Amino acid sequence: MSNPSQARVRAVRLFALVLICVAVINGMSGRIFSNYFKEVYAVTSAQRGFIEVPRESPGILCMVLVAALGFLGNVRLAILAQGLLLVGLTVMGFLSPSYGVMLVFLFFHSLGDHLFMPLSDSISMDLARDGKVGTALGKFKGITTMASMVTSCVIFVGFRTGFFTFRSRVILPFAIAAGAAVLAAALLFRLDGCMPQTKTPVTNHKLLFRREYMPYYMVTLAYGCQKRIRIVFAPWVIIELLRQGADVAALLTIVVYLVGMVVAPVLGRLLDRLGVRRMLWMEAGYIIVTFCAMGALAGQLAAGRFGSGWQTWVVYGAYVLCMLFEQFNMVHAFMMRSIARDPSEVTRTLSVGLGVDHIMAIIASPIMGLIWDGAGVQYVFYLAAASALLQIAASCMLGRRSAALQ
Secondary structure (H helix, E strand, C coil), X not given: CCHHHHHHHHHXXXXXXXXXXXXXXXXXXXXXXXXXXXXXXXXXXXXXXXHXXXXXXXXXXXXXXXXXXXXXXXXXHHHHHHHHHHHHHHHXXXXXXXXXXXXXXXXXXXXXXXXXXXXXXHHHHXXXXXXXXXXXXXXXXXXXXXXXXXXXXXXXXXXXXXXXXXXXXXXXXHHHHHHHHHHHHHHHHHHCCXXXXXXXXXXXXXXXXXXXXXXXXXXXXXXXXXXXXXXXXXXXXXXXXXXXXXXXXXXXXXXXXHHHHHHHHHHHHHHHXXXXXXXXXXXXXXHHHHHHHHHHHHHHHHCCXXXXXXXXXXXXXXXXXXXXXXXXXXXXXXXXXXXXXXXXXXXXXXXXXXXXXXXXXXXXXXXXXXXXXXCCHHHHHHHHHHCCHHHXXXXXXXXXXCHHHC
């Protein structure tokens, strides 16, 4: 085996460990934030929507950071992301901040989280072998999903037994997440020494907007709306309408990840085989069906006509199917790589796409919270389902631009 091949194998293994650490961070913090907000600060449905403003605004700022600090390279920027996560987790986990202070350090946590997102996709694709980008993304997604599932098991057992609680002086899940951030930074430091060199180094670090990348921007705009369901409103159905705690939410997340471990590699192989255009149609169809079904069930639940005995299990099943749409996210990064004019533009464009995603998130979250309170929970899900039309439109715009998209 040649030295470059050995370096690539080592880099893949290191990055897989990094993704495991990041999955632990997300599972021990971001995935339980809704319960944290409810139990510690007693927020309402409308407040929960408005909390997404400080939580999602870093998604816009990160595209500026990626452009300004692009000279550092993807791996060193990823180390910075772990440092920001560590700052936020330390304050929320160890210092029991007031509501206002919590929002400030939630911002730091979110900035690190969002900064890592485009970098993760870029590093994953840099480590992929030629012609196997979709397969590599699927494998890395599978690793993340498996680690997330194990973390959710720990969360479930911890909260069910009382070992984890939001009432303690130190919030143990946040403390564990902080330790995982330190370990991820150390692994990334080692990865920096063996990461394969990209064929086209980045020499221009300005923000990048191109008209020809409009299909990608449209897809990320839709995803920004749809992600509100995964992060905020589907969990809020379980927490607010079914009155369940972090243990039940974690148990449902375990099921989501168990299914996702199987689905992610399959979607990766389908992406290599079918191309982006067909996968966008598949994604849109899945979102429309599952979101509308969950919306109808949530509406019945809110009206008091649903939600006891076997009916609760129907809601749980719809929730799991609804949350699985996240597995399609790899399609978006692959599409950007496929249509990129220059490989060096991929990371910057992914970060701009993340900014577009979060502009929608900041606009949509408060509006959806008000819709929930004013018109009804079902319309939140119907609105998110309607946004899938943008994915269909993007697929049509792609046409037959390249063989990879057919």
